[in-house]
Amino acid sequence: MIQEPFVCGDSQIHRLDPRFRIVVVAAYAFVVALSDRFSVLFLGLAFSFVLIGISRLPLFEVAKRLLLVNGFVLFLWFVVPVTFPGTPLFHLGPLTATGEGLLVSARITIKSNAILLTFIAMIATSRVATLGAALSRMRVPEKIVLLLLMSYRYIFVMETEYHRLARSATVRGFRPSTSIHTYRTYAYLIGMLFVRAQARAERVYMAMLCRGFSGKFHSLQEFSFSRKDGFWAGCTTIALLGLGVLEWMD
């Protein structure tokens, strides 16, 4: 079952106003993504480690998430150095790796890890429901918020439905292999999932209409920006400004 393992903590970060957390992560992601200097990138990474430390999340779980992303990053290390134009560093058969290419790969690696870590510390520590309410309060368009909340709600139903279909295939002796039969079976499975999702979406919409839904999504949650949030806002603003100055200073 899909879970939210980072939500159930009780650190300083867990208690912060979710609206503030969203803003910080967005600002941080921009600063780090747009930076090129390694000094700034390493400091940014250090910043995210500090946040993870404060959030007191289980490090092993965090590492597992990182591993997932770094799988993709590893792929970049295979491709970017040999395709990026620049001074040749070494040859691998017909391929030439460039120094610039290696540096670009290194930057991407640091950036993605740093942003992901901050995201885990600040966003994954909040329930999706709360995030949705926070986004809606921040005047993010209604449709986007609804999309987020609905996908979250129904991904579990879809998961159950998928398992049900897969089980029904298994009990009839289906064993995946590399064959047309396997591909076809999976295609049917996924197709059926889409058909059911469509039918369910219609029924859910009907149920919403029956309860007076008219396109606007109201929320019960109320947020307050406390003094502690203010303190955090001050610290993070200084940190982000510092990173920015370091990057764009001559």
Add this chain to the structure above:
Amino acid sequence: MDGLNPVIELEHIHFGYEAGARVLDDLTFSLHEGEKAGLIGYNGSGKTTLLHVIMGLLSPSKGTIRVLGRRIETRKDFREVRRTIGLVFQHADDQLFSPTVLEDVAFGPLNLGKTPKEARRVAMETLERLHLRGFENRITHKLSGGEKKLVSLATVLVMQPKALLLDEPTTGLDEEARVRIASLLAHLDISSIIVSHEYDFLAETAQKIYSMKGGRIEFDGDSGALHAHLHRHPAESHPHRYI
């Protein structure tokens, strides 16, 4: 129940899905104030379609619908109907879409224009009424089947409807949950149409039993009387649970 005001009146309703036989064929039916009507019928006999027609989710090709004496025609009329009549869907997963129970129950009141504070209050009251205290922060998709059904009922009751439509309320429930729902419905003081294919359940919850055949509704009798002479318990078949 003559003399009491009708809540829902259907006259000569015709409905058919594209390229198919008529599902509702000249159907006439009325539900009176305080009446609990059980509607029994085979799969595909048009029970769910009927409920959806009443709510304006499907529009009939012919016929008139009246709710509380007023003729319902336009989309706006139906929007009004949805404040008056509550529909509990067959599958709770279709009905519960908010992350937490409290938010789901408060969804209707918020749509009716209540403030978050008021909505929270009426939602809590309704949960309490259904003995669901302590459920408010539970995650809807992690509830058991019976709990989901009760919460779906709460999401509709919180809007204080004048009539309640229940589509197969016992689908997928175990015996314990079934008994709980049955006693709850039997004690609810609200006009309702309860659709089911379980005779026993209807006998426990409804006063009058109707059946759906060939796109029409036929009156079968009072649920008590019906038991006495409309069916027997031959030795080879199982007696039902109703006492």
